[in-house]
Amino acid sequence: MxxxxxxxxxxxxxxxxxxxxxxxxxxxxxxxxxxxxxxxxxxxxxxxxxxxxxxxxxxxxxxxxxxxxxxxxxxxxxxxxxxxxxxxxxxxxxxxxxxxxxxxxxxxxxxxxxxxxxxxxxxxxxxxxxxxxxxxxxxxxxxxxxxxxxxxxxxxxxxxxxxxxxxxxxxxxxxxxxxxxxxxxxMPLPFDVDADIIDIQPEDYGLWYIDATGDPMKYDGKTVRFLAQAYVGKDVPAGSFVPGRFGMVCCADDVTFLGFLCRYPDRDQLHNRDWVKVTASITVEELPQYRGPGPVLHAITVEPAEKAKEDIVYFN
CATH class of the missing domain: 3.40.50.300 (P-loop containing nucleotide triphosphate hydrolases)
Structure with missing residues (x-):
């Protein structure tokens, strides 16, 4: 045609x-x-x-x-x-x-x-x-x-x-x-994806983010727990926030915030860059920002937490 x-x-x-x-x-x-x-x-x-x-x-x-x-x-x-x-x-x-x-x-x-x-x-x-x-x-x-x-x-x-x-x-x-x-x-993973709760250590957040982005179905129906900073910008839907970490993807000039949407009814209690410990279940959904299927978190608990020792996560 x-x-x-x-x-x-x-x-x-x-x-x-x-x-x-x-x-x-x-x-x-x-x-x-x-x-x-x-x-x-x-x-x-x-x-x-x-x-x-x-x-x-x-x-x-x-x-x-x-x-x-x-x-x-x-x-x-x-x-x-x-x-x-x-x-x-x-x-x-x-x-x-x-x-x-x-x-x-x-x-x-x-x-x-x-x-x-x-x-x-x-x-x-x-x-x-x-x-x-x-x-x-x-x-x-x-x-x-x-x-x-x-x-x-x-x-x-x-x-x-x-x-x-x-x-x-x-x-x-x-x-x-x-x-x-x-x-x-x-790729070796430093956490157990078959555990009842997948515990992501602060230094391993980058590896988990990469794995969950590349193979979201691996985490469908799973529960995770990790330390993150909250993002509650105007572009985030009501009743949701984005817990994530700043990661150095390539070089010092290329630091990016890496996180997944998390549905959380009490999001108004959070402020940008608050440190929180998140426990959440995961579903896989198609969202415009994901450009395809990706992990969506559903908060079970969101608790105030001490900041990580390192502000930036790496990928090795």
Whole structure:
């Protein structure tokens, strides 16, 4: 249909992070490719190149975008008119801002998924030298794949708790033999999720927040107890507050308040930044601020408490 949205898949990451190989693999996957007309916008050329005859076999037209200035609605609209694609793949330049691409989308183009590939062998180097760019790649992604992982590099990535940067993303660690490991399944948790009351120690709040955000159904029907600060801003619904902690997600300049909505009839007794000990049951509900299903707390007790030893929580 002429007015139907065109799904756009964006593949980002730095040069030689594995974007081209990833795109080749999914195009050759019969679960992804049947008879669709596909346009592949190539915004960066690495060592690995595309064979245009091979692409045509999978119904894919290659369109180079030589510079960031070429990302304009008019140019992309002409691509759409010329190829009439059913879907669009973008191998994006890791040094370009994603916002530039989104602003250039023609009316029918609809972002469907962002995939970030990362070379695990250079992750620390890039994080130290161009950390904000690496952080953007990971925080905006729906799927993050770390390539070329050794056992030592996997240990390093778990210690850094990559999940803290983007709790909702699926994260995989791939080794040189093609084996893939689900990051979330191997994250050790310092609390018992099967206890009658899940006791979250103050230093473990960040880990619990990440786990509950990424897998809310694990906590559906459970009861938790934790130390938090109260947020009772005007944007919080009546009869509710948000108990949470300030967390350092990436660096000292990126401290964010992390909490879940808590239904509590006596919320008017609370003030912003009050320290409280919360015991609450959990249901999973869809709320606009969650952008999907997420944990909603139902207060059993909310008691005044001493402040935590550390004002900020970390994720390791």
């Amino acid at each position: 002429a007015n139907e949205p065109i799904p756009v898949y964006v593949f980002t990451g730095f040069l030689e992070s594995g974007k081209t190989k990833f795109i080749q693999d999914i195009l050759a996957d019969p679960n992804f490719t049947e008879n669709e007309r596909t346009v592949l916008l190539l915004c960066e050329e690495g060592i690995e190149e595309y064979d245009e005859k091979w692409l045509l076999h999978y119904g894919t037209a290659l369109v180079p975008i030589e510079s960031e200035d070429r990302l304009t609605p008019n140019i992309l609209k002409r691509v759409e008119q010329k190829y009439q694609p059913d879907r669009i793949l973008v191998e994006y330049n890791g040094m370009w801002k994603l916002e530039k691409l989104m602003q250039a989308f023609p009316a029918r183009w609809e972002l469907y998924q962002i995939v970030t590939t990362v070379d695990a062998t250079t992750f620390e180097l890039y994080s130290n030298n161009i950390g904000p760019m690496m952080f953007e790649h990971i925080t905006t992604a729906d799927l993050v794949v770390f390539n070329r992982c050794t056992d030592e590099l996997k240990d390093m990535l778990y210690k850094k708790n990559i999940k803290a940067m983007n709790p909702r993303a699926a994260i995989y660690l791939d080794d040189v033999n093609g084996n893939s490991e689900d990051y979330a399944r191997n």
